[in-house]
Amino acid sequence: MDLAAIVGLNVLSGIASLVLISLGLAIIFGMMKIINLAHGEFLMLGAYATVLSTNHGVNIWFAMLVISPVFVGLVGILVERTLIRVLYGRLVDTMLATWGLSLFIVGLVTMIFGNTINGVPTPLGGFQVGAYRSDLYTPFLALVALLLLCGVVVVLRFTRFGLIARATMQKPDMASALGVDPDRVYMATFGIGAAVTGLAGGLLAPVSGVAPTMGSAFVAKAFITVVGGGASILAGTASASLLFGSINQMGSYLTTPVFGEVILLVAATLLIRVLPEGITGRFFRGSL
Amino acid sequence: MIRTVLSLRVTLLCALGAAVLAGLAPQFVDTFTLLQATVFVAMAVLALSLGFIWGFGGILSFGQAAFFGLGGYAYAVGAFNFTDSTVPVILSMLVPMLFAALLGYFMFYGRISNVYVGVITLTVTLILFNVVNSTAGDAYRIGSAALGGFNGIPSVPGITLPFTGYAFAPEDDWYLAAGCLIVVFVGLKLLLASHFGRVVVAIRENEVRASLLGYDPRLYKLLAFVVGGGIAGLAGCLYTLWGAFISPTIFGLATSAQIIIWVMIGGLGTLIGPVLGAVAIQVLVTEIGGQQLLDANFVLGAILLVFVLVLPAGVVPTVERGVAALWRRGRRGRPGPAEAPAAHPLPGKALS
Numbered sequence: 001m002d003l004a005a006i007v008g009l010n011v012l013s014g015i016a017s018l019v020l021i022s023l024g025l026a027i028i029f030g031m032m033k034i035i036n037l038a039h040g041e042f043l044m045l046g047a048y049a050t051v052l053s054t055n056h057g058v059n060i061w062f063a064m065l066v067i068s069p070v071f072v073g074l075v076g077i078l079v080e081r082t083l084i085r086v087l088y089g090r091l092v093d094t095m096l097a098t099w100g101l102s103l104f105i106v107g108l109v110t111m112i113f114g115n116t117i118n119g120v121p122t123p124l125g126g127f128q129v130g131a132y133r134s135d136l137y138t139p140f141l142a143l144v145a146l147l148l149l150c151g152v153v154v155v156l157r158f159t160r161f162g163l164i165a166r167a168t169m170q171k172p173d174m175a176s177a178l179g180v181d182p183d184r185v186y187m188a189t190f191g192i193g194a195a196v197t198g199l200a201g202g203l204l205a206p207v208s209g210v211a212p213t214m215g216s217a218f219v220a221k222a223f224i225t226v227v228g229g230g231a232s233i234l235a236g237t238a239s240a241s242l243l244f245g246s247i248n249q250m251g252s253y254l255t256t257p258v259f260g261e262v263i264l265l266v267a268a269t270l271l272i273r274v275l276p277e278g279i280t281g282r283f284f285r286g287s288l
Numbered sequence: 289m290i291r292t293v294l295s296l297r298v299t300l301l302c303a304l305g306a307a308v309l310a311g312l313a314p315q316f317v318d319t320f321t322l323l324q325a326t327v328f329v330a331m332a333v334l335a336l337s338l339g340f341i342w343g344f345g346g347i348l349s350f351g352q353a354a355f356f357g358l359g360g361y362a363y364a365v366g367a368f369n370f371t372d373s374t375v376p377v378i379l380s381m382l383v384p385m386l387f388a389a390l391l392g393y394f395m396f397y398g399r400i401s402n403v404y405v406g407v408i409t410l411t412v413t414l415i416l417f418n419v420v421n422s423t424a425g426d427a428y429r430i431g432s433a434a435l436g437g438f439n440g441i442p443s444v445p446g447i448t449l450p451f452t453g454y455a456f457a458p459e460d461d462w463y464l465a466a467g468c469l470i471v472v473f474v475g476l477k478l479l480l481a482s483h484f485g486r487v488v489v490a491i492r493e494n495e496v497r498a499s500l501l502g503y504d505p506r507l508y509k510l511l512a513f514v515v516g517g518g519i520a521g522l523a524g525c526l527y528t529l530w531g532a533f534i535s536p537t538i539f540g541l542a543t544s545a546q547i548i549i550w551v552m553i554g555g556l557g558t559l560i561g562p563v564l565g566a567v568a569i570q571v572l573v574t575e576i577g578g579q580q581l582l583d584a585n586f587v588l589g590a591i592l593l594v595f596v597l598v599l600p601a602g603v604v605p606t607v608e609r610g611v612a613a614l615w616r617r618g619r620r621g622r623p624g625p626a627e628a629p630a631a632h633p634l635p636g637k638a639l640s
Contacts, residue, residue, distance in 0.1 A: 035407055037410075083593070083597075086597060087596070087597075091402070091403050092348055092403070092406075093600060095406055096552065096592065096596045099350075099545060099548065100588075100589045100590070100591075100592030100596060102541075103545055103588050104585070104586055104590055104593060105589070106583075106589070107583035107587070107588075107589055108583075108586055110583045110585065110586070111582070111583045213541075216414060216540075216541050219411075220411045220414040220415055223407045223411050224411055227404055227407050258419055259419075261415050261418055261419075262415060265415045268411075272394065272400060272408065273394045273397065273398040
């Protein structure tokens with residue numbers, strides 16, 4: 001019983017971390033149809049922002065929840081203005097450019113902070129489930145993931161910006177004819193996607209080693225989740241995270257964490273063969 | 289048609305020249321330079337594999353490093369288990385080809401877009417890295433070869449010829465690598481001039497039209513992908529031979545990115561471009577390794593960014609176009625044929 005509770009908690013944590021690391025990517029992919037290969041580096045920048053500000057005496061909650069998203073969001077807007085905008089409509093070139101950006105950022109951070117692993121202590125304590133111990137940070141991550149998903153629903157469904165964003169997502173030229181400037185919508189989208197990624201990076205800083213190359217540990221899962229989920233931001237991320245998070249954690253529990261990842265990849269490849277446009281290409285069509 | 293035959297003749301002549309140069313090289317350069325040249329040549333073979341499937345097949349594989357690494361590991365494992373090198377070398381191509389066939393089946397028969405192909409191949413490479421990284425300890429042995437996890441496999445046996453039992457010296461490795469590069473280059477030229485090659489290019493140009501003409505794009509893409517996987521595996525074998533060592537780092541993002549950069553700066557839709565790009569970037573990376581100020585990733589990322597933004601066609605096609613323009617200007621005034629269409633379509637158009 002206790003073991004079941006702990007495994008359940010692990011599955012929950014797997015799902016939550018998938019939501020966190022892939023939501024920013026999914027926002028950008030869903031709105032602009034581009035894959036940001038520098039996604040892992042955005043996560044890394046978010047984590048660095050948290051570690052550096054905490055080490056300089058800033059409250060860790062403020063660092064994670066405010067400084068990281070704001071900083072990475074600004075970086076995102078800068079990238080969109082200087083790089084992405086030039087390559088609109090050239091999907092493959094955008095991928096290549098963001099990959100170049102990813103190497104560039106890794107190199108830059110290595111040059112500034114060195115190739116060392118930093119970290120911050122995990123806030124919140126632990127709790128006891130029968131014979132097992134777990135820490136409170138995991139349920140907190142799950143809560144934040146849930147709040148983020150709710151936030152996406154609220155923004156897209158109930159705000160004016162959400163209406164404009166959805167319109168641009170469906171038919172950019174029609175939205176443009178009705179007086180919306182798609183250019184600005186894309187800029188805001190990229191900034192928001194980057195900010196969400198930065199927040200995820202900040203939140204993951206206490207539970208992972210913060211190093212210049214940490215991004216590559218996350219991007220594989222994030223890409224699988226977004227590709228598996230398909231074009232809908234919310235339904236895609238949620239369903240793919242639910243599916244892949246459970247598969248990954250159960251696989252890890254039954255074998256090793258690494259083979260859990262392999263099982264995840266095999267499942268995703270099979271899924272792509274059956275549903276080439278992702279889960280939301282077939283089910284929940286037209287959802288958010 | 290006449291152009292193709294002519295271009296094939298030129299290729300064969302150049303290949304002959306390259307073979308003579310390669311054969312004479314050990315007389316003129318010291319062993320250290322020769323060793324470095326060997327690894328550059330191995331990387332040029334790897335560049336050709338992506339140059340073929342991306343530049344001519346239009347398949348954007350971010351995961352050539354996976355086939356490269358699999359080839360290297362297949363050779364290393366085979367070399368510990370067999371007395372001569374015939375089987376290990378065959379394995380180094382066969383294993384990546386089988387893996388490419390399996391992966392390609394899921395990707396191409398699922399008819400996923402180019403962007404998804406890029407993402408999936410990249411993901412596969414990253415996960416292979418994690419898997420091979422975790423194979424430390426005695427539980428992970430294949431025959432008498434320990435996979436060694438993060439530490440990799442040291443002192444991999446070199447090439448031993450069957451029957452005679454002759455073991456290769458570093459000079460022989462150079463001959464082998466240079467020979468492989470020439471054979472792969474000429475082989476790809478011939479393949480591209482064949483019916484199969486033309487269909488592959490036709491599918492890159494317009495998939496719908498090609499399938500309306502009765503060619504199954506899925507099958508041709510899959511075959512091209514498998515050929516690319518085999519060549520990358522051969523490159524992995526040459527690389528392992530060069531260092532007598534292989535480790536999971538070659539599955540890393542850095543390797544995948546470098547392959548893309550070689551092909552990108554050399555020029556899509558050419559074979560000589562990727563070769564030149566590989567050698568140039570390898571020389572540059574070696575230079576960067578000798579100093580402290582700049583990080584290699586930083587420079588490579590900047591190069592990739594600049595090329596995507598400023599020169600997406602790559603160096604070789606741009607130079608070719610420039611020469612062609614000068615040639616036309618030189619002939620202006622005399623009556624001549626109408627302007628010939630550009631020899632290489634823009635990659636942006638071809639790949640979209």
